[in-house]
Amino acid sequence: MIRPFNFSAGPAAMPEEVLQIAAAEMLNWQGCGMGVMEMSHRGSEFISIYENAEKDFRELLSIPPNFKVLFLQGGGLGENAIVPLNLSRGGLVDFVLSGSWGQKSFVEAAKYANTHIAATSQEAGFTYLPEPTHWNLRETASYVHLCTNETIHGVECHELPDLKSLGSSASLVIDFSSHVLSRTVDWSRVGCAFAGAQKNIGPAGLTLVVIRDDLLEQAMDICPSAFNYKLIAQAHSMYNTPPTYAIYIAGLTFQWLKKQEEQGYMGTLAIEQRNKRKAELLYTYLDNSQFYFNKVLHSSRSRMNVPFFLRDESLNEAFLKGAKNNGLLQLKGHKSVGGMRASIYNAMPLEGVQTLIEYLQDFEKTRA
Amino acid sequence: MIRPFNFSAGPAAMPEEVLQIAAAEMLNWQGCGMGVMEMSHRGSEFISIYENAEKDFRELLSIPPNFKVLFLQGGGLGENAIVPLNLSRGGLVDFVLSGSWGQKSFVEAAKYANTHIAATSQEAGFTYLPEPTHWNLRETASYVHLCTNETIHGVECHELPDLKSLGSSASLVIDFSSHVLSRTVDWSRVGCAFAGAQKNIGPAGLTLVVIRDDLLEQAMDICPSAFNYKLIAQAHSMYNTPPTYAIYIAGLTFQWLKKQEEQGYMGTLAIEQRNKRKAELLYTYLDNSQFYFNKVLHSSRSRMNVPFFLRDESLNEAFLKGAKNNGLLQLKGHKSVGGMRASIYNAMPLEGVQTLIEYLQDFEKTRA
Numbered sequence: 001m002i003r004p005f006n007f008s009a010g011p012a013a014m015p016e017e018v019l020q021i022a023a024a025e026m027l028n029w030q031g032c033g034m035g036v037m038e039m040s041h042r043g044s045e046f047i048s049i050y051e052n053a054e055k056d057f058r059e060l061l062s063i064p065p066n067f068k069v070l071f072l073q074g075g076g077l078g079e080n081a082i083v084p085l086n087l088s089r090g091g092l093v094d095f096v097l098s099g100s101w102g103q104k105s106f107v108e109a110a111k112y113a114n115t116h117i118a119a120t121s122q123e124a125g126f127t128y129l130p131e132p133t134h135w136n137l138r139e140t141a142s143y144v145h146l147c148t149n150e151t152i153h154g155v156e157c158h159e160l161p162d163l164k165s166l167g168s169s170a171s172l173v174i175d176f177s178s179h180v181l182s183r184t185v186d187w188s189r190v191g192c193a194f195a196g197a198q199k200n201i202g203p204a205g206l207t208l209v210v211i212r213d214d215l216l217e218q219a220m221d222i223c224p225s226a227f228n229y230k231l232i233a234q235a236h237s238m239y240n241t242p243p244t245y246a247i248y249i250a251g252l253t254f255q256w257l258k259k260q261e262e263q264g265y266m267g268t269l270a271i272e273q274r275n276k277r278k279a280e281l282l283y284t285y286l287d288n289s290q291f292y293f294n295k296v297l298h299s300s301r302s303r304m305n306v307p308f309f310l311r312d313e314s315l316n317e318a319f320l321k322g323a324k325n326n327g328l329l330q331l332k333g334h335k336s337v338g339g340m341r342a343s344i345y346n347a348m349p350l351e352g353v354q355t356l357i358e359y360l361q362d363f364e365k366t367r368a
Numbered sequence: 369m370i371r372p373f374n375f376s377a378g379p380a381a382m383p384e385e386v387l388q389i390a391a392a393e394m395l396n397w398q399g400c401g402m403g404v405m406e407m408s409h410r411g412s413e414f415i416s417i418y419e420n421a422e423k424d425f426r427e428l429l430s431i432p433p434n435f436k437v438l439f440l441q442g443g444g445l446g447e448n449a450i451v452p453l454n455l456s457r458g459g460l461v462d463f464v465l466s467g468s469w470g471q472k473s474f475v476e477a478a479k480y481a482n483t484h485i486a487a488t489s490q491e492a493g494f495t496y497l498p499e500p501t502h503w504n505l506r507e508t509a510s511y512v513h514l515c516t517n518e519t520i521h522g523v524e525c526h527e528l529p530d531l532k533s534l535g536s537s538a539s540l541v542i543d544f545s546s547h548v549l550s551r552t553v554d555w556s557r558v559g560c561a562f563a564g565a566q567k568n569i570g571p572a573g574l575t576l577v578v579i580r581d582d583l584l585e586q587a588m589d590i591c592p593s594a595f596n597y598k599l600i601a602q603a604h605s606m607y608n609t610p611p612t613y614a615i616y617i618a619g620l621t622f623q624w625l626k627k628q629e630e631q632g633y634m635g636t637l638a639i640e641q642r643n644k645r646k647a648e649l650l651y652t653y654l655d656n657s658q659f660y661f662n663k664v665l666h667s668s669r670s671r672m673n674v675p676f677f678l679r680d681e682s683l684n685e686a687f688l689k690g691a692k693n694n695g696l697l698q699l700k701g702h703k704s705v706g707g708m709r710a711s712i713y714n715a716m717p718l719e720g721v722q723t724l725i726e727y728l729q730d731f732e733k734t735r736a
Contacts (some may be wrong), residue, residue, distance in 0.1 A: 003395065003396070003401055003402075004401040004402070006401070006402050006406055008402075008406065008407070008408045008411075009408070010408070010609070011405060011406060011408060011409060011609065011612055012406060013402075014403065014405055014406050016395065019395045019403050019405070020394075020395070020396050022394055023391045023392075023394035023395065024391075026388075026391035026394070027371065027384065027387045027388065028371070032373070033371055033372040033695070033697065034371075034372070034374050034697065035382065035387050037379060037382055037387070037570070037571045037617070038374055038376065038379060038380060038381050038382050039376070039379055040377070040378070040379060040570065040698055041379060043376075043698065061439075073442050073443065073446065073573055073611075074441050074442060074446075074594060074608075075441065075594065075608045075609055076596075076608065076609075077593065077594040077607070077608035077609075078441065078595070078608065080592075080593070080594070081592030081593065081594065081595075082592070085592075098675055103564040106498045108592070108593055110590075111589060111590060112590070140569070196609065198609055198612075202405070203405045203611065203612065203614070204409065204609045204610065204611055204612045204613070205441055205573040205574065205609075205610070205611025205612070205613070205614055206573065218537050221479065222479060222590055224446060224448075224449030224450070224453075224476070224479075225445065225476055226442060226443065226445040226446040226448070226449065227446070227448065227449075228441075239445070240442075240443045240444065240445035240446065241378070241379065241443055241444075241564065241566055241572045242447075242572065242573070243441075243571065243572055243573025243611065244379055244566075244571065244572045244573070245571040245572070245573070245613070245614070246571070246573055246611070246613070246614075249405070250554060293568055297574065303517050310470075327401070329401065329402065330408055330411065344443070348668070351677040352557040356617075
């Protein structure tokens, strides 16, 4: 079977190999007589799945030992409240906005903290990440919130800011949902990072949080226990029943990722090289075209989410219909931005991007 | 392949047919070229899965049109905070306790509301449900919280209380996690019901909430948006990305349930008849035995979770080892209660209970 290429922004395409293993093990995981969905989260079978998933995730992202990894529920929107409930102490929080997700986080955090926009590119339609040297940070802020890949606007932060060098003693909190595991992370610059799973990890309904030990002690009294980072860390993510099947699929994805090779690289470095190639190919094609265009500043362009437009928007429907007929799915842009969007996460092979470019060329030829 | 019988309290055994369909459709759902995990939650494919799941769930439980069904994340422990954040208005909430889950809910709600124990069986080790006529309810309480099946202690409420007839104008909130869909529900007595999925519905990480329309308008300002019942209801459970794969599995389980037949009954009524038979068989055996016993008052015994003890506890390990060798898995009791526990949810066939009883007999014969 040749599967179509699925450019969904999330939930998104999964590695075929991961799905094949999951299907084969559905009724009987490694001979134990139970499927993974049916296992007690306290049993030795699931504990081994969980421990391997955590170990592999740490290894792939080189997470230092003074950070905890938490597997929980609630998604990115849940974290918009859970993060300030755990980290703001009801005090000052600064936001840098380069898209919808940062903006949503900012609005939600105002329920719990004294919020402030340190920088935004809203006036330019969120087409770039504001330069760190221009951020208007407050000295006494608990943390600075930054969405490091804006899924809808296609804006990515390619070098994490060093808050200390900017004169701030705040911790950096990053929402790295839509580019987690697509590149390495400089943990020396991060206090806390969170990611919904449904782009690069696995099924929707699982959220990963990576948090420095010293930040675990600050939850507000009104923080629900099920979302209290300290309680979750103490219980090794078993404070309440975790989303066990999603953790299993995440673990399979991590194993797949560790096996990736590219031009002498392995693991996340390999996937980062491949992601660079995929993005370069697609942006280069769009930039050289008179028929399509992308609005994002070159230095802020996302390797994961590539929004683009047809200059003649009346052709949008025909474009999408033709794409589907050519096995290219879910290319419609987010309703708040319009146009098209190709999400080219880890699971999208180079071949998928090449096939998309061929279709872009063909469509242009017949319609230009 | 003969699968072992899995008596886990949750995550728990799933119907084999459900797992088989899920495995077969893993890479390609109904010819669309995507697996369910890979679908946008906004696409027509997933919307149809979601709508069918909701429709079937409503039909199985005869949920009246003035109730909303919400699919969300967070589990039972999450709901312990989410319910008071949505329904208490920071005012008075009464609790009836007949086990660990009620107790946990009570402790958590105190963060948000003025809580009060209207009745408890703690002094008797949670071996019965206190009689409603003895509940000490407060006139101005917003709601009364009752866990209608205590998974750990094996105590079930077999007739929902009519709060009006008890002189209360409060709404009844039930945690029916561990017996949802095992029996019919008298919705005229309920304001809100919630259930974690991992017993009778599907994978851990999905929570279902059934709530009467008029209760949707009461969330506290500090309620996280992602857990605000009104926002979730307005967005048809798509306020944030829902746990899509878990909803799909839940939908398959609902379809399986609708097809169940038993002595002229169909659907949940059929499963209720079968559950009665299974529980009667097991309790009757235990009651007639001098070797095993169950501590729960007959009228409060759970059809889903049957905790039992060997009179000679030094035989516990041998019992569990022999059970596993006979294809009977996860019979160890919860650590807070000890002994054994057989969870016999919907997916446990009559044959599983019969096989367990045969093993109980055999073990008794060789060891008594």
